[in-house]
Amino acid sequence: AVKNLNEMFVDPDGDVLRFRAISGAGIAAEITGDSLVITPEPDYFGARTITVRAVDPSGASASDLFSVTVTAVEDPPNIAAFPGFIQFPRDTIVTVNVWDFAEDPDMPDSLLAFIFDATNDSLLRDFHPQTGLLTLASFGNFSGDVDMTVTAIDTAGNSDSKSVLVRIDAVTGIDDVQNSGVPTRFTLSQNYPNPFNPITRIRYNLPKSATVQLSVFNILGEQVVVLVDQKQLSGRYEVAFDGSQLSSGLYFYRIVAGNFREVRKMVLIR
Structure with missing residues (x-):
């Protein structure tokens, strides 16, 4: 002034x-x-x-x-869009394209440096700066919650951080070992057990991030429950379906993930 x-x-x-x-x-x-x-x-x-x-x-x-x-001053990067919650089964890995959630008005995302700190080293973190891909996995048989802090730093030393809760679920069910690795295509598996009473598990794979809706319908085509309705990262997922409030009969479950759609049958026996 x-x-x-x-x-x-x-x-x-x-x-x-x-x-x-x-x-x-x-x-x-x-x-x-x-x-x-x-x-x-x-x-x-x-x-x-x-x-x-x-x-x-x-x-x-x-x-x-x-x-x-x-005088020009570099603005700090912004990673507010990075997911605040990531969940995956212990026997799988999750890949996140960090560049999709970072922005800097003064430079391309590829020039930003990233640090991934965790409160527990049982959360394995592998970042590839050439591609922007972060891979998360569980070490050994660890399952539980881990607090991770993601920090983006520009060439001027300006930074922005985001706290992320990573939840690693214990594997209790089918295909514990054979379904490891990053999926290469969208899939919806047959529920197990089938027939079931009253709980069954549904697994699906996402090769990339997508908005996922997993719903259950009765034989009349009426939607009875929505199991998943959110954006999820690439990885392998398992959802438990409790049919204790439904009558015996034939049901359908449908997944919509981006352009991928698939419907499967399941039978509830009470």
């Missing part, structure tokens, strides 16, 4: 002066009391000239020019 404009503009008659500021694009200039307040717009840098005009009660005026230079 430029203060004491009354000392810079002197009226020989001692009249009270009124001031007006005129600025160009990228800079806002206003008069507050006897001060010129200059505020650059977000992400603006460069040189501008501001005109200040002083006017006395008779309408006589005088002007002066102020040169203003705004």
Whole structure:
């Protein structure tokens, strides 16, 4: 701010002066009391000239020019969009494209550095800076919750962090070993057991992130329950379905994940 404009503009008659500021694009200039307040717009840098005009009660005026230079400052990266909760079974791995959730107005995501700190080393973290892919897995037989902090750092040292809760589920059911690795295609497996009473498990695979809806329908085509309705990361998933509130009979379960759709049958016997 430029203060004491009354000392810079002197009226020989001692009249009270009124001031007006005129600025160009990228800079806002206003008069507050006897001060010129200059505020650059977000992400603006460069040189501008501001005109200040002083006017006395008779309408006589005088002007002066102020040169203003705004120095560029790198904005920090932003990773607020990174998922705050990640869940996967112990016998699988999850791959996240970190670049999909990071942004920096001053540089491409590939130039950002990332740090993945965890409260438990049983959460394995493998990041490939050439591709932006983060792989998460469980060490040994560990299952439980782990707090992970994701930090993005730009070349100027500016940073942004996001806290993530990672939940690793214990495997209790079918195909504990054979279904390891990152899926290569969308699949919906047959529920197990089938027929069931009253609980069965449904597994599906996502080769990439997608908005997933997994629903159950009765024989009339009426939706009876939605088991999943959210965006999920690539990986292998298992959902338990409790049919204790339903009558015996034939049911259908359907998955919609991006352009992938599939329907399967299951039988509830009470």
